[in-house]
Amino acid sequence: MTTELNVFSTxxxxxxxxxLAPSFETAHDCRLVVTWNTAPALVKRLQAGEMADLLILNRAGMDTMISDGRVAPGTDVTLASSATAIAIRAGAPRPDISTPDALVRTLRAARAISYTDPAxxxxxxxxxxKLLDRLGxxxxxxxxxxxxxxxxxxxxFLVSGEAELAVQQKPELLQVPGIEILGPLPGELHMVTTxxxxxxxxSAKAAMARALIDFLCTPPAAEVFxxxxLDPA
Known part of the structure; x- marks a missing residue:
């Protein structure tokens, strides 16, 4: 019977x-069963009693799980990092976001914007x-x-025309066809998540979970990241 490896991942x-999953699954005769969500949402589910074999979270979420005793000592490994970026619809005029002041002007001029609900x-x-608050x-x-x-x-919302600017992690923006990355947040506003x-x-499948971490740290995996x-570690 094919082994299932349960993963909670951002x-x-x-x-x-x-x-990368199909190569690992073939090599290890297993199937990855992945629950996708934001890291805080996954942490809440884990704290409510759910279990997984492998966790892939942001650094803050992983630190919480380590503090809760939910991560085997010495197994946490940084995989990659990502900048928060701004995107526009493909082919749209490219507004200036090169400085904090320019970003404020561009945000004010936009008919509508989209970013992930902080809640x-x-x-x-x-x-x-928080940045919008800080900028007033x-x-x-x-x-x-x-x-x-x-x-x-x-x-x-860029593709549908409901927004002119979208803000999210760069790899999440890249999942949407028909949009273009304008760039990261400028200057001291730049933010990177690890x-x-x-x-x-x-986990009863700790050895396989460790093998998956090792696989995600290989040079070929880094190229995929x-x-x-993403910027591989």
């Missing part, structure tokens, strides 16, 4: 992991909401903001 690495727990949404434009921008559903993609894998302490918009 959606930021979904394109890379889904591309859903995504790192980019939480950071961007939160009420103005949020009045014309469209939030995707939890674990959704803000870039979809993604970490770790083996669940109570890079192609999907």
């Amino acid at each position: 959606i930021a690495v979904q394109p890379a992991v889904e591309s 859903a727990g995504g790192a980019s949404g939480i950071y961007f909401a 434009i939160a009420a103005e921008i949020n009045a014309k903001t469209k939030f995707p559903p939890p674990a959704g993609l803000s870039g979809q 993604f970490v894998a770790g083996v669940e302490t109570a 890079r192609a999907k918009g």
Whole structure:
């Protein structure tokens, strides 16, 4: 019988992991059963009693799980990192976001924008909401903001024409056909999220989970992470 390896993973690495999974499954005669969501949502589910063999979370989420005793000591490994970026519909005029002041002007000029709902727990949404507060434009921008559903993609609103700018992790933006990355948040506003894998302490398949982490750290895997918009560790 094919072994199933249960993985709880943040959606930021979904394109890379889904591309790499078939090779690992074939080599190890197993099947990856992956639950995709934002890292905070996954942490809540784990704290409510759910289990997985392998966790792929942001650094903050992994630190919480380590503190809770849910990650086997010494198994947490940094896989990759990603910048929060801004996208536009493919072929649309490219507004200036080269400086913080230029970004503020561009956000104010946009008819509508989309970023992930901070209540859903995504790192980019939480950071961007705080950034709007810090820039003093939160009420103005949020009045014309469209939030995707939890674990959704803000870039979809660019394709539908419901928004002119979308903000999210770069690999999540790259999942949406028909849009273009304008660039990362400028200057001191730049934000990078680190993604970490770790083996669940109570997993009965710890050896296979460790093998998956090793596989995700190989040079060929690093190239896939890079192609999907992440910076491998």
